[in-house]
Amino acid sequence: MIPKRTVFLNLLLIFSVLLIGAQTTSQYLPESELSNNFPKPRIACGPWIQAAGETEFTVVWETNVPCISWVEVAPDDGTNFYVTERPKYYESWYGRRPVTTLHHVRIKDLQCGTAYRYRIFQQALLLDEGNKRMVFGEAYGNDFNFTKIEFKIKTLDSSRPESRFTMVNDTHGNDSLFRQLTKDVVKNKNNFVIFNGDMLSQIESSQQIVDGYMKSASELFSPFTPIFAxxxxHEHRGSASYDYMRWFPTSTSEPYYTFRDGPAFFIALDCGEDKPDSDIRYYGLSLTDQLREEQAEWLKQIITTDEFKSALVKIVILHIPPYPNGGQWHGTHEIERLFMPILNNAGIDLMLSGHLHKHYYLEKGAAGNNFPILINSNKTRLDAIANKNGIDLKIVDANGKILHNYLIPQ
Ligand SMILES: [Fe+2]
Incomplete structure (x- = not known):
């Protein structure tokens, strides 16, 4: 390992050489100020994996200062990461690398069901003069130990015999509960984690996402286990709610999307608001009636695809479920009016929901549903396994105790 001080002195030397050859630059960068102005780029939160598929995934992380960034990827073959130069992937905003604090790097053209190692890097700017930008302070992880930290992620695989996943919802910023519910995600060999809504009560800043659950997710599982959110x-509310899709980008760039894992095809839907868009609580900003209408049209197309029709197991993820007398609420009424007629005729095996802060298992027909609906409470997680025999569902509390167990036969 190269001592930090040596790295720093070497970088100083490089920049000293640059300064000698650049009169205009040197007046901005006297050596005495270089160390004082040294922007120390650090990972503030992450990384986490979004929009995972069979051949691609997106790495997302936040840095403490604006940086340019990249990801290096290597096969999981036991070789030293430095045995050769590894492919580098960059975020591109219309052909330019962004200087930003929230980074999204898409990794493509991978093999399905295959483990890859990846490492994330960021460089902060010491001087920004447009095209004469100078980068400084490259860091991997939160220190300069380049050789040790790497993450491993496995692409999804439609041919594997089972899909194993876990789900949490309605934690409303209760980080300690979130930690308890997700501490064994990696140990339990989950293929992915579902966040089924209301992870915060409202989003007034990115820091709330960090403090409410993503810092913990980063420490416990998110560098290794994809998230589908x-x-x-409640994620529709707050002055920073507009940033939600930047934190949790999807394969469609919309808050509704699909993915396939093992025998199961998943449809992730956005429930919208629970009250009418005109409600005073939304300050005239809500357009979720329109969002649900758009989704219904999209959903009609999805259920005609070969990918959907050929899947042995079909699962819908939707925060607000239909439930007895749920139609007394506008949002639920619209879900029942727009989504349920389509889903009821599509051969759906299961809907996964939350919202009610209490566990219910709705059998077919309990609320106009042609398939069972599992509603997870705000204090438990769902552990699920879907395979050729059916879907095994376990509701587990924060102490790891199994409270309920259901089997939906195939
Ligand atoms: Fe809710």
Missing amino acids: VRGN
């Missing part, structure tokens, strides 16, 4: 009604 849908919004609950």
Whole structure:
């Protein structure tokens, strides 16, 4: 390992050489100020994996200062990461690398069901003069130990015999509960984690996402286990709610999307708000009636695709479920009016929901549903396995105790 001080002195030397040859630059960068102005780029939160598929995934992370960034990827073959130069992937905003604090790097052209190692890097700017930008302070992880930290992620695989996943919802920023519910995600060999909405009560800043659950997710599982997130009604609220899709980008760039894992095809839907868009609580900003209408049209197309029709198991993820007398709420009424007629005729095996802060298992027909609906509470997680025999569902509390167990036969 190269001592930090040596790295720093070497970088100083490089920049000293640059300064000698650049009169205009040197007046901005006297050596005495270089160390004082040294922007120390650090990972503030992450990384986490979004929009995972069979041949691609997106790495997302936040840095403490604006940086340019990249990801290096290597096969999981036991070789030293430095045995050769590894492919580098960059974020591109219309052909230019962005200087930003929230980074999204898409990795493509991978093999399905295959493990890859990846490492994330960022460089902060010491001087920004447009095209004469100078980068400084390259860091991997949160220190300069380049050789040790790497993450491993496995692409999804439609041919594997089972899909094993876990789901949490309605934690409303209760980080300690979130930690308890997700501490064994990696140990339990989950293929992915579902966030089924209302992870915060409202989003007033990115820091709330960090403090409410993503810092913990980063420490516990998110560098290794993909996340599939849908919004609950509460993620529609708050001055920073517009940033939600930047934190949790999807394969469609919309808050509704699909993915396939093992024998199961998943449809992730956005429930919208629970009250009418004109409600005073939304300050005239809500357009979720329109969002649900758009989704219904999209959903009609999805259920005609070969990918959907050929899947042995079909699962819908939707924060607000239909439930007895749920139609007394506008949002639920619209879900029942727009989504349920399509889903009821599509051969759906299961809907996964939250919102009610209490566990229910709705058999077919309980609320106009042609398939069972599992509603997870705000204090438990769902552990699920879908395979050729059916879907095994376990509701587990924060102490790891199994409270309920259901089997939906194939
Ligand atoms: Fe909710």
